Amino acid sequence: MTTTLGAFIVKELRHILRDRQTLTILLLMPLIQVILFGFALRSDVRNVRLVIVDPFPDYATAALSSRFGAASRFRIVAVTPTMRGVEPLFQQGKADIAVVFEPGFGSRLGSGEPARVLLAVDASDPNTGTTMLFYARAVFASYEAELGSERGRPVRIVPATRMRFNPTLESVNLFIPGLIALVLTLVSALMTAISLSREKERGTLEILLVSPLRPWQIIVGKVVPYLGLAFANVLTALVAAWLVFHVPFRGSVTLLLAESLLYSMVSLALGVLVASLTGSQRVAMLVALLATMLPSSLLSGMVFPIASMPTVLQVISNIVPARWFIIIARGIMLKGVGLEYLWRETLVLAGMTMLLMAVAVRSFKPRVG
Amino acid sequence: MSSPAVVVSGVEKRFGKTEALTQVSFDVQHGELFGLVGPDGAGKSTLFRVLTTLLEPDAGTASVLGLDVVRDLWAIRSRVGYMPGRFSLYGDLSVAENLSFFASVFGTTVEKGYELIAPIYRQIEPFSSRRADALSGGMKQKLALSCALVHRPDILFLDEPTTGVDAVSRREFWDQLQALRASGLTILVSTPYMDEAIRCDRVALLQSGHILEIAPPGEIGTRYPLPLLAVRGAERYRLLLALRSAPHVHSVFPFGADIHFTDDRAHIEPRLAVAELARYIGERGFRDVTVEAIRPGIEDSFMELMPPPVQRAS
Amino acid sequence: MVNAPVVNAPVVNAPAIEVTSLTRRFGDFTAVDSISFEVAAGEVFGFLGANGAGKTTAIKMLIGLLAPTSGAARVAGHDVVKDADSVRRRIGYMSQRFSLYEDLTVLENIALYGGIYGLHDAEIRRRSSAMLQSLGLVDDLVGRLPLGWKQKLAFSVALLHEPAVVFLDEPTGGVDPITRRQFWELIYAAAARGTTVFVTTHYMDEAEYCDRISIMVDGRIATIGTPAELKNKWNVPSIDDLFVRLARPA
Numbered sequence: 001m002t003t004t005l006g007a008f009i010v011k012e013l014r015h016i017l018r019d020r021q022t023l024t025i026l027l028l029m030p031l032i033q034v035i036l037f038g039f040a041l042r043s044d045v046r047n048v049r050l051v052i053v054d055p056f057p058d059y060a061t062a063a064l065s066s067r068f069g070a071a072s073r074f075r076i077v078a079v080t081p082t083m084r085g086v087e088p089l090f091q092q093g094k095a096d097i098a099v100v101f102e103p104g105f106g107s108r109l110g111s112g113e114p115a116r117v118l119l120a121v122d123a124s125d126p127n128t129g130t131t132m133l134f135y136a137r138a139v140f141a142s143y144e145a146e147l148g149s150e151r152g153r154p155v156r157i158v159p160a161t162r163m164r165f166n167p168t169l170e171s172v173n174l175f176i177p178g179l180i181a182l183v184l185t186l187v188s189a190l191m192t193a194i195s196l197s198r199e200k201e202r203g204t205l206e207i208l209l210v211s212p213l214r215p216w217q218i219i220v221g222k223v224v225p226y227l228g229l230a231f232a233n234v235l236t237a238l239v240a241a242w243l244v245f246h247v248p249f250r251g252s253v254t255l256l257l258a259e260s261l262l263y264s265m266v267s268l269a270l271g272v273l274v275a276s277l278t279g280s281q282r283v284a285m286l287v288a289l290l291a292t293m294l295p296s297s298l299l300s301g302m303v304f305p306i307a308s309m310p311t312v313l314q315v316i317s318n319i320v321p322a323r324w325f326i327i328i329a330r331g332i333m334l335k336g337v338g339l340e341y342l343w344r345e346t347l348v349l350a351g352m353t354m355l356l357m358a359v360a361v362r363s364f365k366p367r368v369g
Numbered sequence: 370m371s372s373p374a375v376v377v378s379g380v381e382k383r384f385g386k387t388e389a390l391t392q393v394s395f396d397v398q399h400g401e402l403f404g405l406v407g408p409d410g411a412g413k414s415t416l417f418r419v420l421t422t423l424l425e426p427d428a429g430t431a432s433v434l435g436l437d438v439v440r441d442l443w444a445i446r447s448r449v450g451y452m453p454g455r456f457s458l459y460g461d462l463s464v465a466e467n468l469s470f471f472a473s474v475f476g477t478t479v480e481k482g483y484e485l486i487a488p489i490y491r492q493i494e495p496f497s498s499r500r501a502d503a504l505s506g507g508m509k510q511k512l513a514l515s516c517a518l519v520h521r522p523d524i525l526f527l528d529e530p531t532t533g534v535d536a537v538s539r540r541e542f543w544d545q546l547q548a549l550r551a552s553g554l555t556i557l558v559s560t561p562y563m564d565e566a567i568r569c570d571r572v573a574l575l576q577s578g579h580i581l582e583i584a585p586p587g588e589i590g591t592r593y594p595l596p597l598l599a600v601r602g603a604e605r606y607r608l609l610l611a612l613r614s615a616p617h618v619h620s621v622f623p624f625g626a627d628i629h630f631t632d633d634r635a636h637i638e639p640r641l642a643v644a645e646l647a648r649y650i651g652e653r654g655f656r657d658v659t660v661e662a663i664r665p666g667i668e669d670s671f672m673e674l675m676p677p678p679v680q681r682a683s
Numbered sequence: 684m685v686n687a688p689v690v691n692a693p694v695v696n697a698p699a700i701e702v703t704s705l706t707r708r709f710g711d712f713t714a715v716d717s718i719s720f721e722v723a724a725g726e727v728f729g730f731l732g733a734n735g736a737g738k739t740t741a742i743k744m745l746i747g748l749l750a751p752t753s754g755a756a757r758v759a760g761h762d763v764v765k766d767a768d769s770v771r772r773r774i775g776y777m778s779q780r781f782s783l784y785e786d787l788t789v790l791e792n793i794a795l796y797g798g799i800y801g802l803h804d805a806e807i808r809r810r811s812s813a814m815l816q817s818l819g820l821v822d823d824l825v826g827r828l829p830l831g832w833k834q835k836l837a838f839s840v841a842l843l844h845e846p847a848v849v850f851l852d853e854p855t856g857g858v859d860p861i862t863r864r865q866f867w868e869l870i871y872a873a874a875a876r877g878t879t880v881f882v883t884t885h886y887m888d889e890a891e892y893c894d895r896i897s898i899m900v901d902g903r904i905a906t907i908g909t910p911a912e913l914k915n916k917w918n919v920p921s922i923d924d925l926f927v928r929l930a931r932p933a
């Protein structure tokens with residue numbers, strides 16, 4: 001095959017086949033994505049955490065409660081006689097939906113009047129919010145039908161709904177916190193990865209090493225200026241979210257900024273670690289992208305609910321920093337809660353930062369080769 | 370000072386299956402301008418990296434300024450000036466910014482080091498606000514040298530500082546090196562150019578990780594084992610081919626305007642060898658060709674001592 | 684202009700390279716300032732100059748990578764601007780930056796370039812085995828060869844399609860002295876077969892190996908002639924000294 005074009009194509013094929021490393025990534029990556037997506041992509045919702053508020057328990061409320069308890073989709077996390085305990089549960093993210101029976105629920109059913117029940121749903125994620133409503137309604141509907149045929153006359157349960165935190169079901173409210181996380185992750189990790197590996201490629205790193213500068217100083221010196229840049233990114237993203245998309249800002253903006261900075265540090269440290277372990281700029285970029293994009297978009301709960309993923313992925317999602325930041329961001333922006341509810345997640349991020357920095361410093365050899 | 374500035378003893382370094390350095394041993398005295406000569410892949414950069422504490426040797430020991438390269442690396446790193454190949458500078462910073470950065474990394478300022486670097490830096494000072502990547506090769510070289518000197522090191526390691534630079538800048542650079550040495554600085558330089566080696570106090574010839582010989586440049590040739598003749602004439606290529614089939618030929622190589630012919634008889638009188646060769650050339654029909662016996666130079670010695678690298682078996 | 688006697692050259696009337704008032708400007712800056720010279724067929728011509736003197740720009744124009752601002756050049760009998768395709772088919776090029784593909788074997792590289800220049804399979808096979816034999820190489824990945832072998836191989840591949848003129852841009856950087864000389868013997872052999880060799884180098888002793896040399900300074904040709912003539916004219920013992928005298932870097 002010695003036509004000019006043919007010869008060239010053959011050459012390109014040889015290059016591709018001989019670059020084992022890149023070939024492996026290019027073949028494995030799509031496979032991993034398909035599998036991950038397959039598991040993570042779920043529109044059905046499982047494991048809905050339910051609070052039952054039952055001021056005057058009677059036969060009907062008891063029957064319905066046990067039906068909810070028996071349903072595989074629901075998991076009753078609390079039964080309480082008043083509304084007072086419900087709100088904190090929502091704010092802490094410990095409950096997804098509350099079923100509030102009106103007093104005299106059963107007697108109203110018995111006398112043929114419509115009995116009312118309030119369904120309050122955590123609609124930070126509007127998709128799951130509506131789905132959960134749908135499931136709840138289905139339970140009521142089947143009870144209605146059964147009771148009606150038993151009694152020989154129609155029975156009506158009238159659910160009123162309140163979509164908490166996201167009354168208009170804006171999906172943008174769901175995405176924006178996740179988007180901020182994604183953008184911060186990407187840019188921060190990429191920036192430090194490129195900066196450090198560029199230093200290596202230029203040859204200037206060698207001179208820096210043969211100097212009084214210690215590895216930790218070099219690393220900190222690389223991270224700190226990018227913090228400033230990351231801060232600028234956070235500001236612009238938040239301003240855009242507010243001005244353009246009218247995402248609510250119910251909590252403390254200062255806290256949000258601080259948490260965003262903390263989250264950037266995690267990504268910056270990750271970028272440094274990637275650059276310490278890889279050879280060239282090109283590889284550093286590729287690895288930085290893979291290590292941040294895939295997990296942050298698929299496993300962080302940004303789009304696909306973590307609770308619906310298989311257990312393995314749920315466990316893995318614990319080490320994805322974006323997961324924790326999204327909880328924090330949603331909590332502050334949509335629920336208006338503060339550090340008293342978010343301290344655990346904050347601690348996790350702080351711990352991750354310190355761990356990654358420590359590993360980066362250790363793996364950053366003061367010697368070459 | 371009695372103890373040498375650099376002591377290398379039995380150093381070995383391997384990368385995977387390749388032996389980069391094998392049983393390397395030598396000393397460098399204080400105030401010496403010491404040259405490491407050898408082609409690409411000889412191990413010069415590897416040796417420098419060991420001495421500047423960037424690489425740990427697999428075997429053997431090395432000390433710089435009396436400090437061990439493995440144990441005392443931080444002490445060494447604050448006293449060494451290092452210029453790795455390819456002028457490692459920050460292209461997007463200006464001349465002045467590069468200089469002040471490297472000064473501050475060593476905890477000093479440009480003012481404190483100015484006196485030492487002045488003869489070199491003055492030549493590029495008019496361009497102090499220009500970005501480093503906009504400089505010519507010769508100017509980058511001067512900047513890199515200034516950056517390596519600004520913190521007043523006790524010893525200087527220059528790894529192929531003249532590669533890729535034109536002949537004029539190379540000469541000037543070596544003038545500056547000799548001036549620095551005259552002021553008492555110990556300097557180790559590596560170079561693939563034999564003509565630069567002549568300007569060192571002593572030279573170590575390095576090939577494939579081995580030291581072939583260490584001596585002052587003038588003495589390198591004295592151990593040349595065979596008589597060396599220089600042949601000069603027109604029709605150079607035909608002459609070359611003819612000399613290859615001359616009797617008692619050991620090696621034939623072009624050398625500038627001449628062709629160097631080495632006779633394989635170790636103890637023959639040079640005059641006799643010259644006469645025989647001149648006759649042979651005349652018989653081949655060449656006219657106006659001169660033949661004379663010459664003293665071997667550093668390049669002749671190098672070429673005689675070690676053949677070029679061969680293709681490795683796969 | 685005196686042409687040095689060239690060994691075994693076929694008698695040709697037209698010069699291999701003809702340059703007439705060749706100029707190249709970049710905005711205000713004139714990189715090549717109206718240079719004119721000729722190179723005879725089968726000659727080994729050394730094109731010298733400091734970095735920044737305009738050498739690289741001039742070569743790029745001769746091999747058709749850059750268009751001149753004014754002036755003309757003919758290479759292998761064709762105009763470099765009007766007839767660039769014909770020029771490319773009749774020249775070879777080798778530089779330090781361009782190398783053979785390191786992750787392909789020797790034979791694969793030869794097959795590639797043979798294919799690009801339109802040689803037939805049988806012809807490629809024949810020339811491949813001839814090349815391996817004359818260089819004393821066994822087929823292997825180019826990346827595993829020592830630098831000197833890569834250079835010699837790259838030169839041979841540049842000659843694969845038997846070009847009239849071959850352009851070499853600093854081809855012997857960094858290798859040991861013996862390999863450098865072996866490389867130059869390959870150059871001599873090619874010139875003896877009638878190929879014109881246009882070479883730049885910063886090893887001044889290699890300048891002495893050329894039939895004629897020119898030195899570019901600040902975009903102009905400061906001097907041109909055989910090494911012997913130039914040393915005589917400028918009263919210097921070596922080309923190195925001549926270079927230092929003439930070529931102050933930009």
